[in-house]
Amino acid sequence: MLKFVKNHMETIDGVANYPMISLLIFFVFFVLLGWWVLTATKEHIKEMGELPLEDDNQQNKL
Structure with missing residues:
Protein backbone atom coordinates (compact mmCIF):
# COMPACT_ATOMS: atom_id res chain seq x y z
CA MET A 1 0.00 0.00 0.00
CA HIS A 8 1.39 7.76 -7.06
CA MET A 9 2.78 10.87 -5.35
CA GLU A 10 5.83 10.86 -7.64
CA THR A 11 3.59 11.14 -10.70
CA ILE A 12 1.97 14.40 -9.51
CA ASP A 13 3.61 17.47 -11.02
CA GLY A 14 4.77 20.01 -8.42
CA VAL A 15 3.99 17.77 -5.44
CA ALA A 16 6.95 19.29 -3.57
CA ASN A 17 5.11 22.63 -3.49
CA TYR A 18 2.26 21.37 -1.30
CA PRO A 19 4.25 21.13 1.96
CA MET A 20 5.57 24.67 1.43
CA ILE A 21 2.07 26.00 0.76
CA SER A 22 0.78 24.25 3.89
CA LEU A 23 3.58 25.75 5.98
CA LEU A 24 2.87 29.20 4.56
CA LEU A 32 -2.74 36.96 12.01
CA LEU A 33 -4.02 35.31 15.18
CA GLY A 34 -1.14 36.79 17.17
CA TRP A 35 -1.82 40.22 15.68
CA THR A 41 -9.34 45.40 23.49
CA LYS A 42 -9.60 44.12 27.05
CA GLU A 43 -13.33 44.90 27.07
CA HIS A 44 -13.90 42.65 24.04
CA ILE A 45 -11.87 39.80 25.55
CA LYS A 46 -13.76 40.11 28.85
CA GLU A 47 -17.12 40.15 27.03
CA MET A 48 -16.22 37.03 25.03
CA GLY A 49 -14.98 35.30 28.18
CA GLU A 50 -18.28 35.91 29.96
CA LEU A 51 -20.50 34.65 27.13
CA PRO A 52 -20.76 31.06 28.41
CA LEU A 53 -21.74 32.32 31.86
CA GLU A 54 -24.37 34.70 30.49
CA ASP A 55 -26.22 31.89 28.69
CA ASP A 56 -26.49 29.90 31.95
CA ASN A 57 -27.76 32.93 33.87
CA GLN A 58 -30.43 33.70 31.28
CA GLN A 59 -31.73 30.11 31.28
CA ASN A 60 -31.98 30.10 35.09
CA LYS A 61 -34.08 33.28 35.07
CA LEU A 62 -36.66 31.82 32.70
Missing part, protein backbone atom coordinates in the same frame (compact mmCIF):
# COMPACT_ATOMS: atom_id res chain seq x y z
CA LEU A 2 2.78 2.44 0.94
CA LYS A 3 4.62 1.65 -2.28
CA PHE A 4 1.47 2.50 -4.25
CA VAL A 5 1.10 5.84 -2.47
CA LYS A 6 4.78 6.71 -2.96
CA ASN A 7 4.65 5.86 -6.66
CA ILE A 25 -0.85 28.93 5.37
CA PHE A 26 -0.02 27.72 8.90
CA PHE A 27 2.46 30.56 9.46
CA VAL A 28 0.14 33.28 8.09
CA PHE A 29 -2.76 32.01 10.21
CA PHE A 30 -0.77 32.18 13.45
CA VAL A 31 0.76 35.56 12.60
CA TRP A 36 -5.50 39.94 16.62
CA VAL A 37 -4.65 38.90 20.19
CA LEU A 38 -2.23 41.79 20.64
CA THR A 39 -4.65 44.38 19.23
CA ALA A 40 -7.89 43.15 20.83
Whole structure:
Protein backbone atom coordinates (compact mmCIF):
# COMPACT_ATOMS: atom_id res chain seq x y z
CA MET A 1 0.00 0.00 0.00
CA LEU A 2 2.78 2.44 0.94
CA LYS A 3 4.62 1.65 -2.28
CA PHE A 4 1.47 2.50 -4.25
CA VAL A 5 1.10 5.84 -2.47
CA LYS A 6 4.78 6.71 -2.96
CA ASN A 7 4.65 5.86 -6.66
CA HIS A 8 1.39 7.76 -7.06
CA MET A 9 2.78 10.87 -5.35
CA GLU A 10 5.83 10.86 -7.64
CA THR A 11 3.59 11.14 -10.70
CA ILE A 12 1.97 14.40 -9.51
CA ASP A 13 3.61 17.47 -11.02
CA GLY A 14 4.77 20.01 -8.42
CA VAL A 15 3.99 17.77 -5.44
CA ALA A 16 6.95 19.29 -3.57
CA ASN A 17 5.11 22.63 -3.49
CA TYR A 18 2.26 21.37 -1.30
CA PRO A 19 4.25 21.13 1.96
CA MET A 20 5.57 24.67 1.43
CA ILE A 21 2.07 26.00 0.76
CA SER A 22 0.78 24.25 3.89
CA LEU A 23 3.58 25.75 5.98
CA LEU A 24 2.87 29.20 4.56
CA ILE A 25 -0.85 28.93 5.37
CA PHE A 26 -0.02 27.72 8.90
CA PHE A 27 2.46 30.56 9.46
CA VAL A 28 0.14 33.28 8.09
CA PHE A 29 -2.76 32.01 10.21
CA PHE A 30 -0.77 32.18 13.45
CA VAL A 31 0.76 35.56 12.60
CA LEU A 32 -2.74 36.96 12.01
CA LEU A 33 -4.02 35.31 15.18
CA GLY A 34 -1.14 36.79 17.17
CA TRP A 35 -1.82 40.22 15.68
CA TRP A 36 -5.50 39.94 16.62
CA VAL A 37 -4.65 38.90 20.19
CA LEU A 38 -2.23 41.79 20.64
CA THR A 39 -4.65 44.38 19.23
CA ALA A 40 -7.89 43.15 20.83
CA THR A 41 -9.34 45.40 23.49
CA LYS A 42 -9.60 44.12 27.05
CA GLU A 43 -13.33 44.90 27.07
CA HIS A 44 -13.90 42.65 24.04
CA ILE A 45 -11.87 39.80 25.55
CA LYS A 46 -13.76 40.11 28.85
CA GLU A 47 -17.12 40.15 27.03
CA MET A 48 -16.22 37.03 25.03
CA GLY A 49 -14.98 35.30 28.18
CA GLU A 50 -18.28 35.91 29.96
CA LEU A 51 -20.50 34.65 27.13
CA PRO A 52 -20.76 31.06 28.41
CA LEU A 53 -21.74 32.32 31.86
CA GLU A 54 -24.37 34.70 30.49
CA ASP A 55 -26.22 31.89 28.69
CA ASP A 56 -26.49 29.90 31.95
CA ASN A 57 -27.76 32.93 33.87
CA GLN A 58 -30.43 33.70 31.28
CA GLN A 59 -31.73 30.11 31.28
CA ASN A 60 -31.98 30.10 35.09
CA LYS A 61 -34.08 33.28 35.07
CA LEU A 62 -36.66 31.82 32.70
